[in-house]
Amino acid sequence: MAITLASPSAAGEEPMAAMNTTPLIDVMLVLLIMFIITIPIQTHKVGIDLPGQARKLPMNAPDPIKNKLTIDSADTIRWNGTAVDRLTLRRILNQTQAMAVEPELQFEPAADARYLMVDEVLADIRRSGVTNMGFVGNERYRDF
Secondary structure (H helix, E strand, O other), rough: EEEEEOOOOOOOOOOOOOEOHHHHHHHHHHHHHHHHHHOOOOOOOOOOOOOOOOOOOOOOOOOOOOOEEEEEEOOOEOOOOOEEEEEHHHHHHHHHHOOOOOOOOEEEEEOOHHHHHHHHHHHHHHHHOOOOEOOOOHHHHHOO
16 A cells, blocks of 8 residues: 655645555455355256146036144144044045045144144144145234
């Protein structure tokens, strides 16, 4: 870094001290270019089914069945409104997997349900092989 000092003139002016910032700017630009060059190229893709042509359902296809699974604050598991235990839930989930068309499972745990119970039920759902599942009621947990 160079500092330029002007000699005082006869008029009584003070010496002028100004730092030369050109080398600093040059180094910063070189570092910026090196940083841009070394950023890894993003090679991952996210598969999204975008709406395009409407899929035509066969005329004899039944309406999709929707099953609702809820857990309330007392840790009661309900399948379409009927209270069931975990063993019965596993049997029901296995029966729905044996159907020709997999029904949609709508899972709605209460906000004050115990995490352990919700986690165990999710593990049962995963073990049964359910692929058509959605969480219901998440909009109440959004930040304001």
